[in-house]
Amino acid sequence: MNASRLPDDRNALQAQNAELRLRLQEADETLQAIRRGDVDALVVGNEVYTLESAGDASNRLRKDVLAQMDDAVLAFDLNERIIFMNAAAERQYGVAASSGLGLLKRELYREDAVAPEGASGPMSDGTQAIRSFSTHHCLSGAVIRVETTLSPLRDGGKELIGSLAVIRDVTEQERDVAARKVAEESLRDADRRKDEFLATLAHELRNPLAPIRNALQIMRMTNDASAVDNARGVIERQLGQLVHLVDDLLDVNRISQGKIELRKVDVDIAAIVRDAVETSRPLIDAGRHTLTVRLPVAQSVIVNADPTRLGQVVANLLNNAAKYTPDGGHIEVCARAESGQAVITVSDDGVGISVEMLPRVFEMFAQVDHTVSRSQGGLGIGLTLVKRLVEMHGGTVRAESGGPGHGCTFTIRVPQVQGRAGAAADDVVVHSTQGLHRRILIVDDSHDIAASTADLLAILGHETFIAHDGEEAVALVKSVKPSVVLLDIGLPKRSGHEVAKWIRAQPGGADLLLIALSGWGQKEDVRKSREAGFDMHLVKPVELDTLSEIISRRR
Amino acid sequence: MKNARTGRQEGPAAAADELVLRLYVTMGTLASSCAIANIRRLCEQHLEPARYRLEVFNIADHIGRATADEVIASPTLVRVSPLPRRRFIGDLSNSQPISSMLDAVEGA
Numbered sequence: 001m002n003a004s005r006l007p008d009d010r011n012a013l014q015a016q017n018a019e020l021r022l023r024l025q026e027a028d029e030t031l032q033a034i035r036r037g038d039v040d041a042l043v044v045g046n047e048v049y050t051l052e053s054a055g056d057a058s059n060r061l062r063k064d065v066l067a068q069m070d071d072a073v074l075a076f077d078l079n080e081r082i083i084f085m086n087a088a089a090e091r092q093y094g095v096a097a098s099s100g101l102g103l104l105k106r107e108l109y110r111e112d113a114v115a116p117e118g119a120s121g122p123m124s125d126g127t128q129a130i131r132s133f134s135t136h137h138c139l140s141g142a143v144i145r146v147e148t149t150l151s152p153l154r155d156g157g158k159e160l161i162g163s164l165a166v167i168r169d170v171t172e173q174e175r176d177v178a179a180r181k182v183a184e185e186s187l188r189d190a191d192r193r194k195d196e197f198l199a200t201l202a203h204e205l206r207n208p209l210a211p212i213r214n215a216l217q218i219m220r221m222t223n224d225a226s227a228v229d230n231a232r233g234v235i236e237r238q239l240g241q242l243v244h245l246v247d248d249l250l251d252v253n254r255i256s257q258g259k260i261e262l263r264k265v266d267v268d269i270a271a272i273v274r275d276a277v278e279t280s281r282p283l284i285d286a287g288r289h290t291l292t293v294r295l296p297v298a299q300s301v302i303v304n305a306d307p308t309r310l311g312q313v314v315a316n317l318l319n320n321a322a323k324y325t326p327d328g329g330h331i332e333v334c335a336r337a338e339s340g341q342a343v344i345t346v347s348d349d350g351v352g353i354s355v356e357m358l359p360r361v362f363e364m365f366a367q368v369d370h371t372v373s374r375s376q377g378g379l380g381i382g383l384t385l386v387k388r389l390v391e392m393h394g395g396t397v398r399a400e401s402g403g404p405g406h407g408c409t410f411t412i413r414v415p416q417v418q419g420r421a422g423a424a425a426d427d428v429v430v431h432s433t434q435g436l437h438r439r440i441l442i443v444d445d446s447h448d449i450a451a452s453t454a455d456l457l458a459i460l461g462h463e464t465f466i467a468h469d470g471e472e473a474v475a476l477v478k479s480v481k482p483s484v485v486l487l488d489i490g491l492p493k494r495s496g497h498e499v500a501k502w503i504r505a506q507p508g509g510a511d512l513l514l515i516a517l518s519g520w521g522q523k524e525d526v527r528k529s530r531e532a533g534f535d536m537h538l539v540k541p542v543e544l545d546t547l548s549e550i551i552s553r554r555r
Numbered sequence: 556m557k558n559a560r561t562g563r564q565e566g567p568a569a570a571a572d573e574l575v576l577r578l579y580v581t582m583g584t585l586a587s588s589c590a591i592a593n594i595r596r597l598c599e600q601h602l603e604p605a606r607y608r609l610e611v612f613n614i615a616d617h618i619g620r621a622t623a624d625e626v627i628a629s630p631t632l633v634r635v636s637p638l639p640r641r642r643f644i645g646d647l648s649n650s651q652p653i654s655s656m657l658d659a660v661e662g663a
Contacts, residue, residue, distance in 0.1 A: 019639055026642045030628060038645035039628040040584040041614055048615045048629075050581055075588065081596065083588030097582060098611035102595030161585075 072169070075153055077162040080105040092169055094140030109136040133170070145171045193363075204245055208238035252381050255388045262306035262392055266417055269303055269335045269342045270295040276314035277333065277459050283322040284331060285437075285461065289348075293459050294334040298452060301337045302417040305393050310414070313389050313397075316382045317346040317410045325350030325407070341395075342416045347409035353401040361399050362387040390414065437461040438551060441482040443473040443499070444517065445491055449540075453486065456544050462551070470494025477503055484513040484551055489520070489529070497532040504533035515550065517542060574607040574657075575636040579614040579621050579629045589646040590630035597650055601657040 033039050041050045066073055072089035074082055081104055085097050093100065093108050100108060111134050129151040136144050147170050153162040215231035215238075222228065254260045273295060277284075284291050303310070314333070321331045325348040335344045353361060362383050383399075390397045393414050401408035440462050444450040447468065454464040465480050467473040469492040477485065485503065489496035496516060503509045514536075516529040521539035529537040536550060578594055580587035591611055598607055614621050614629040624633050626642065634641040634656065643653055 022639070022641070026644075030642075030644050033644040034628060036645075038586060039630070040586045041581040041629040043614065043618060043621055043627050046618055048581075048618060050584070050615075077589070077592050079592075079596075081592040083585075083592050084582075098613070101580075101588065101591040101611055102593075 070168075072165075072167040074105075074108075074165045074167065075162060076105055076165070078160070080162075082108060083162065089167070092144070092167070093138045094142065107139065109138045111136055136167075144169050145174050201245075205242065208241050211235075212238050248381055248385060252385055252388070255385070255392070260309075260392070262309060264304050264306055266302050266304055267307045267310075268299050269301040269344065270298050271455075272303075272305070272307055272311050273314055273333055273335045273344060274455055274459055275307070275311045276318060279311065279315040280318035280322060281461050283319050287322050287325060287327050287329065289322060289325060289327075289329050289331050292330070292332040294332070294336070296336055298455075301335065301342050303342045303393075303414050304417050305414060309389050310393065313386050313412065314344060314346065316386050317412075320382055320410075321346055321348035321350065324348065337416055338413075340416050340418065341413045344412045344414075345409055347407060349407040352404045352406045353399060353408050354404050358399055358401060362397070386410075386412075437463065438484050439463045439465070439480060439482040440484040440486065440551070441465045441467060441473065441476055441480065442486045443467045443470075443491065443496070444486075444488040445469060446488075457547075457551075460548055460551075468492075470496070470499050473499050474502060477506070482512070484515070486515050486517050486547075487534070489516055489518045489525075497528065500529075500532040500534055513551070515547075573636055574602070574634070575610070576607065577610045577612065577624065577633045577635050579612050579617070579624075579626050579631045579633070581615065581629045582613045586646045587630045589648060590632070593647040593650065594632055594653070597647070597653055597657060601654060 034042070041048050066086045069086060069088055072092040073084070073086040074089050075084035077083050082101055085093075085095075085100055090096055090100065095103075095108065129149055131147065131149045133145070133147050136146050138144065147168045149166045151164050152160055153164040154160055211234050215234040218231045219228050251260070273293065277291070277293060318331065318333060325331060329349050331346070331348045333344070333346050335342065337343070387397050390412055395412060395414035397413075398411045399408060400411070437460075440454075440457055442450050442454050442457070442464060443466075444453070445468050450466045450468065454466050457464050462484075465476055465482065467476050471493045473485075473487070473491070474494065476482070487496045487499060491499070494502075496518075500514055500516070503512060503514065514534045516532075516534040516537040517540055518525060518529070518537065519540050521537075526537045538546070576594065576598070578590060580591060594609065598609060612620065614626070621627075621629075621631075624635070624640070626633060628644060630644070630646060632643040632647060632653070641656060643656075647653060
């Protein structure tokens with residue numbers, strides 16, 4: 001046993017001996033290193049004493065300054081290994097100094113697009129510090145824009161030992177500058193448009209005042225009834241224009257502030273277009289434009305909308321078309337259903353819109369051509385109103401134009417109420433050639449026929465009245481004095497023939513245009529109508545175009 | 556904190572055969588900076604990245620650990636594992652002894 005243990009003990013002793021010698025050697029090396037000045041700090045008890053260079057205090061100050069700098073400071077040796085990084089550098093590159101020190105520069109970040117700003121002046125030793133802007137792709141994955149000042153690093157003996165980089169993250173700064181530039185630009189633009197708007201507004205508000213003043217003067221100077229009537233008419237029209245301007249202004253303002261609430265109901269798109277056409281009729285007629293209206297069959301395209309507001313939208317587009325189309329132009333309004341949406345287009349062959357202007361036509365105060373708009377009046381807020389109202393309906397509006405002089409088309413899309421799509425019947429097309437507007441009495445015992453005929457004639461600009469039996473018809477002829485009467489033959493109470501004879505017997509009754517609308521078209525029927533005094537005998541259903549032509553031909 | 560070179564966390568006990576080096580430095584001095592750069596370069600030259608772990612501590616922030624490692628000055632490199640501990644003092648610009656030590660471990 002002893003024999004076997006002895007060599008072990010000896011081995012252990014030898015190992016201990018070797019370890020002790022090693023420790024002695026390490027202690028000796030430590031002492032020598034301290035003597036040579038190879039160390040920079042000593043641990044004594046629980047304190048660390050830094051040994052390098054000047055005083056402790058200035059050392060600490062230098063460290064504090066570097067640690068508290070907002071700019072990242074990196075020092076590299078001649079091989080571009082990192083030999084110093086301050087706290088800001090640790091934050092900027094997401095690497096602790098204990099991990100980052102000794103890394104190569106390219107391991108900490110990849111740099112591209114260096115744009116030197118030129119040497120920023122000679123350093124004390126005659127070399128130059130270089131300032132540059134570039135992008136750093138950091139180890140952490142972050143990408144930052146930086147301003148770097150790179151200068152040579154020298155030791156106490158002035159020997160070049162590497163380089164020193166002070167790196168400022170200017171990402172936010174550059175972003176701010178860019179954002180500020182954009183903001184300033186749009187402010188300037190808005191300011192310019194505001195000035196133009198104010199000029200236009202002043203002009204528009206003053207415009208109606210001169211005729212009003214003139215009219216008042218006329219009323220003071222004359223007692224002639226028709227002259228006073230005319231003057232009153234002028235005042236009413238001009239006042240209406242003023243009210244319209246102010247209403248538009250208030251509407252835009254209220255929508256901007258979210259103060260307009262839609263009163264939505266399920267409503268026939270055809271009815272909305274009809275109402276809008278009626279509203280815009282005076283402007284369209286004033287320009288002697290030809291209006292074509294294409295509508296789906298009544299009640300076939302339904303939208304959930306505020307009828308007043310959506311009507312206002314269409315009327316605005318029609319007014320616009322009338323204003324920006326030279327006299328005698330063509331305007332078309334068309335409503336239809338298309339992939340679940342109600343689509344209304346208003347097109348004209350007027351002055352058109354330039355490509356640059358197209359994206360901006362819906363902006364506040366944007367006007368295509370000031371010379372035109374000034375002559376036509378308007379504030380340039382109509383389209384802004386259109387866009388906001390359509391958007392409030394969950395819809396979109398788009399402007400297209402073939403360019404200046406090629407007219408333009410506005411398309412509104414509003415979600416269609418599903419499940420009520422009627423039969424895909426043919427659209428009803430109505431052509432209106434200029435403003436020959438008559439008072440028309442429609443007599444039919446079918447309420448639907450009477451109402452729909454009246455609606456369509458109203459689109460053409462005529463004033464319509466409805467009666468459902470012979471006696472009602474006679475009463476209305478007396479009170480409204482129509483110039484055209486559409487008369488069904490088979491009427492309750494008094495037949496169409498009787499009514500016709502009665503009309504012809506009245507004073508001035510011979511001048512009326514009397515049209516028989518009958519289900520019967522035999523020669524015998526036509527002869528009977530003529531005998532009763534009708535100018536024409538038409539067989540139902542009557543093409544509206546035909547009817548429209550007959551009515552407008554009549555002088 | 557994350558060790559950028561090996562991607563492993565510092566601190567947990569090393570496996571017996573793993574090479575763990577711990578460098579105590581004083582941040583911002585030339586000697587320490589050189590020591591850090593030198594040891595990283597030597598490690599990269601002599602060892603596969605997966606074979607070692609290098610920890611760098613600012614001695615002023617880790618006096619207790621330095622005392623436990625019997626380190627009395629910075630910069631000092633300690634071979635923590637495998638035992639026995641070995642210490643190298645100075646800026647490590649004399650690469651010969653460290654290269655031998657690393658090769659011995661790598662060869663083992």
